[in-house]
Amino acid sequence: MKDIPVLRVVTKITIPIILLFAMYVQFHGDYGPGGGFQAGVIFAAAFILYGLVFGTSAVRQVVSPGILRLLTALGLLLFAGVGILTMLLGGDYLDYNTLGQDPLHGQHLGIFLVELGVGITVAAVMIIFFLAFAGRRD
Amino acid sequence: MIELINIVLLGLLVITALAAIRLHDLFAVTIMFGIYSLLAAAVFVVLDAVDVAFTEAAVGVGISTILMLATIGLVGRQEKPPSHRPLLPLVVVIVTGAALVYGTFDMPPFAAPDAPVQQHVAPRYLEQSPHEIGIPNVVTAVLASYRGYDTLGELTVIFTAGVGVLVLLGFRRRRSHMADSPEEES
Amino acid sequence: MEVLALYNYWVVIFLMMTGFYVVIASGNLVKKIIGINLFQASVFILYISMGKVSGGAAPILRETIQTYSNPLPHVLILTAIVVGVATTALGLALVVRIKEAYGTAEEDDIHRQDESL
Numbered sequence: 001m002k003d004i005p006v007l008r009v010v011t012k013i014t015i016p017i018i019l020l021f022a023m024y025v026q027f028h029g030d031y032g033p034g035g036g037f038q039a040g041v042i043f044a045a046a047f048i049l050y051g052l053v054f055g056t057s058a059v060r061q062v063v064s065p066g067i068l069r070l071l072t073a074l075g076l077l078l079f080a081g082v083g084i085l086t087m088l089l090g091g092d093y094l095d096y097n098t099l100g101q102d103p104l105h106g107q108h109l110g111i112f113l114v115e116l117g118v119g120i121t122v123a124a125v126m127i128i129f130f131l132a133f134a135g136r137r138d
Numbered sequence: 139m140i141e142l143i144n145i146v147l148l149g150l151l152v153i154t155a156l157a158a159i160r161l162h163d164l165f166a167v168t169i170m171f172g173i174y175s176l177l178a179a180a181v182f183v184v185l186d187a188v189d190v191a192f193t194e195a196a197v198g199v200g201i202s203t204i205l206m207l208a209t210i211g212l213v214g215r216q217e218k219p220p221s222h223r224p225l226l227p228l229v230v231v232i233v234t235g236a237a238l239v240y241g242t243f244d245m246p247p248f249a250a251p252d253a254p255v256q257q258h259v260a261p262r263y264l265e266q267s268p269h270e271i272g273i274p275n276v277v278t279a280v281l282a283s284y285r286g287y288d289t290l291g292e293l294t295v296i297f298t299a300g301v302g303v304l305v306l307l308g309f310r311r312r313r314s315h316m317a318d319s320p321e322e323e324s
Numbered sequence: 325m326e327v328l329a330l331y332n333y334w335v336v337i338f339l340m341m342t343g344f345y346v347v348i349a350s351g352n353l354v355k356k357i358i359g360i361n362l363f364q365a366s367v368f369i370l371y372i373s374m375g376k377v378s379g380g381a382a383p384i385l386r387e388t389i390q391t392y393s394n395p396l397p398h399v400l401i402l403t404a405i406v407v408g409v410a411t412t413a414l415g416l417a418l419v420v421r422i423k424e425a426y427g428t429a430e431e432d433d434i435h436r437q438d439e440s441l
Contacts, residue, residue: 025192030273032384033188035281037406041196048204065309076297079290094286104272111273111282114289118282121293122406125300126201129413132307133208136420141328148335151369155342155362164354171358178365186382186393187372193405194368202361202409209354209416213423217352218430227349235341239334247329249378251391256377260394268385276383276395277402285399292403299410306417 001053011053018046026119030108036115040122048130056135065131068124075121082113140184147181162217164210172203189277332373339366351431353419357412364408371397 001007026039051059083094091098096110151174158170175198182191246253263280271279281289343366346359375397383395423429426437 029278030275032275033192033277033382035189035275035278035402037402038189038192038196041193041201041406045196045200048201052204060309069304072297072300076293079293083286083290094283094290096283103270107271107283108273110286111271111278114282114286115278118289118293121297121300125296125410128300129201129205129303129410130208131309132303132417133205133212133413133420135309136307137208137211145328145331148332148369152335152338152342155339158358158362159342159346164352164358167355167358171361174362175365178369181369182372185372185376186380187375187398187401188382188384190368190372190398190401190405193402194365197405197409198361198365202412205409205413205416206354206358209420212420213354213429217350217355218432220349220351221432224345224349227345230348231341231345234344235337238337238340242330242333242337245330245333248332248373249376249380251377251379253374255374255397256394260396263395264383264385264392274385276385276392277398280395280399281402289403292407295407296410299407299414302414303417306414306421 002055007053011049015046015050018042018049022046022123026115027112029115030111036118037122039115040119041126043119043123044126044130047127051130051134056131059127059131060135063127065128068128068131071120071124072128075117075119075124078117078120079114082110082117086110144181144184147177147184151177151181162219164215164217165207167217168203168206168210171206172199175199175202189275333370336366336370336373339363339369353422353429353431354416356431357415357419360415361408361412368401368405371401 022039022043022045025034025042026036029035029039047059047063050062082096082099086095086098087093089098094110094114096106097103098106099109100106154170154174154177158167158174161167161170175194178198179191179195182188182194250256263276263284267273267276267279267284271283273279340363343359343361343363346362347356350356350359375394377391377393380391380393381389383392383398385392419429422434426434428434428437
């Protein structure tokens with residue numbers, strides 16, 4: 001599909017918008033609809049669009065499989081790590097009240113970090129799915 | 139008005155599901171599944187579940203459909219016509235469905251504010267989360283804070299599925315000679 | 325209005341049964357997985373239907389709104405959707421490997437090959 005100029009140009013224009021929208025959904029999820037799960041999927045959708053038009057090897061040049069594997073585990077570790085951190089600070093596991101100077105502040109920070117972990121893992125796993133299936137063919 | 143939209147959308151869902159049964163071209167079935175997911179997302183918007191609709195629209199219509207298309211590209215798009223008559227499955231399905239419909243007669247009417255499901259923890263989440271969590275989106279508050287442990291488990295499932303797909307398919311390139319479907323993936 | 329009171333649940337059951345029918349009546353493994361997904365999506369609609377409160381708004385808190393729909397089913401289904409696509413991908417990966425090992429994704433042919441061993 002690389003040979004179709006319209007597709008190529010439109011893809012290159014839309015991908016930054018999709019990535020920006022994913023960031024908005026990720027970090028605005030506390031106030032409107034959104035959150036880590038949706039943001040991760042939308043972020044991965046940008047890479048999938050790129051892969052559909054330019055081929056999976058082009059995606060591989062952007063994110064190497066090693067980094068993807070690392071990110072998958074990193075997101076989960078960030079989530080679980082926040083739980084360990086709250087325990088070290090004297091609270092229960094995943095009780096964010098201890099993270100900030102007052103409980104509400106702590107909750108904000110905790111939710112932000114946890115959602116970030118969710119977003120990273122979901123995005124990485126979705127890109128892995130796409131590369132694994134589509135890469136099997138070419 | 140909301141009820142009418144709800145009824146129409148659910149009717150369309152029924153039509154799409156029936157079309158998915160009747161078709162034997164897997165490409166068409168997958169597209170039907172995509173439409174089904176999009177309609178389900180629209181139903182979620184009508185039923186006030188904006189976060190869920192968002193997810194369903196991104197996951198069901200986007201990722202699921204693409205994964206299914208990629209699989210069809212690898213295994214071929216024509217389904218073999220069934221070799222035996224579908225009578226037994228039909229009977230099983232009708233009996234199960236009738237039993238489930240019988241079960242619904244004890245359920246509270248749709249959207250009733252006094253249904254047991256609305257009386258349990260949900261009012262507490264809605265009343266206390268502004269003071270305890272302090273963010274407007276209650277779904278995010280419940281997801282990440284009240285039920286954070288649950289979400290951690292779900293994320294572990296996703297991680298494990300990712301590992302499983304990597305083990306099964308891997309990243310390595312291999313020239314596939316089995317697939318012979320006409321459409322190009324890349 | 326008695327019919328409309330349970331309409332959502334009946335449609336959900338019908339959709340569930342179409343998914344169930346595809347799973348047990350179709351011999352193609354990819355179509356079976358699509359059937360499981362139809363079933364799964366109907367369960368999502370069941371949960372969200374239960375969470376709806378008449379006259380309620382989406383559970384994003386505003387000063388002016390008094391009634392909200394139940395946020396708990398939304399949370400459960402939100403994560404279930406993403407977990408659902410993850411498990412679907414795992415199932416499809418298994419189908420791809422079965423196709424590569426047996427040369428077919430039809431259940432009958434796979435059984436025949438297993439029996440002839």
